[in-house]
Amino acid sequence: MEPVQLAFFLVVLVFSVILHEYVHGWVAYLLGDPTAKDQGRLTLNPIPHIDPFMTVIVPIMLLILSGGRWALGGAKPVPVNPLNFRRPRKGMMIVGAAGPATNLALSGAFALVFRIARAAGVMEGGMAAGLVGAVMVNAILAFFNLIPVPPLDGSRIVAGILPRDAAMAYDQLGRFGLFIVLALVMFGGSRFIFGPAIAYTSWLLGIRLY
Numbered sequence: 001m002e003p004v005q006l007a008f009f010l011v012v013l014v015f016s017v018i019l020h021e022y023v024h025g026w027v028a029y030l031l032g033d034p035t036a037k038d039q040g041r042l043t044l045n046p047i048p049h050i051d052p053f054m055t056v057i058v059p060i061m062l063l064i065l066s067g068g069r070w071a072l073g074g075a076k077p078v079p080v081n082p083l084n085f086r087r088p089r090k091g092m093m094i095v096g097a098a099g100p101a102t103n104l105a106l107s108g109a110f111a112l113v114f115r116i117a118r119a120a121g122v123m124e125g126g127m128a129a130g131l132v133g134a135v136m137v138n139a140i141l142a143f144f145n146l147i148p149v150p151p152l153d154g155s156r157i158v159a160g161i162l163p164r165d166a167a168m169a170y171d172q173l174g175r176f177g178l179f180i181v182l183a184l185v186m187f188g189g190s191r192f193i194f195g196p197a198i199a200y201t202s203w204l205l206g207i208r209l210y
Contacts, residue, residue: 005130006063012134013059016106016141017075018049020099025078027098031091033084041078051076072140077151089160089167096156103142104200110134111204135204139197147193149181150174 022044025036036042041049050056051074059073085091114131117123148154151174159167173180184190202209 002126005126005133008130009133009137010059012110012130013073013137014046014055016103016138017055017073018044018046019106020102020141020145021049021075021078023098023102024080024095028078028080028085028091028095031085031094033081033091035081035084036078039079049075049078072137072144089164092156093160096153096160099153100142100145103138103145107135107138107142107200107204110138111201114205132201132205132209136197136201136209139200139204140193143193143196143200147181147184149184150177152177152181 022042025042028035029037029042054074054076056073062072080092080095082088082092110131114123114128114135117127117131145152146154146157148158150159150171155170155174155177159170162170198209
């Protein structure tokens with residue numbers, strides 16, 4: 001990856017994870033929970049959202065380990081208090097779905113720029129690679145966060161569907177969530193993230209990838 005492409009990729013990644021968390025907080029606020037706003041997290045200023053490990057160290061490590069081919073990261077989770085919602089379980093489902101939906105929408109926006117630039121004949125190699133990467137990273141973020149393992153967003157959707165007692169037991173998996181996700185990725189589960197992400201990116205761009 002060229003230095004300019006790498007810089008663009010990192011900017012897109014950081015912006016995407018921050019917007020993901022911002023929308024969680026914004027939707028929660030619309031549903032009656034001011035926790036994120038009260039704690040200064042309802043902002044697009046990246047500083048309050050930066051987590052030194054997930055936003056900085058993890059993306060750099062993955063870029064190094066992958067030879068500059070890909071990376072993944074995250075921002076500091078936005079605080080949400082479901083007790084402030086009129087219907088807490090439904091509210092958490094909506095808040096959880098809002099994050100991945102944001103990344104899918106960002107993928108669509110970058111894909112639209114790609115298609116317009118290509119149709120106008122102003123697409124060049126570096127620009128094409130950067131836009132494809134922007135679409136792909138948001139697709140990966142969306143599908144990764146939809147993994148139904150607490151505390152990822154997919155678990156909030158599942159917990160809202162389950163009967164109340166089952167949902168409470170299911171949420172207890174959150175204590176081991178990080179280890180479960182790492183194990184899934186290490187033992188081949190990543191294909192369930194990258195496969196759909198590549199297919200979605202190819203569909204949006206109208207080109208065949210890999």
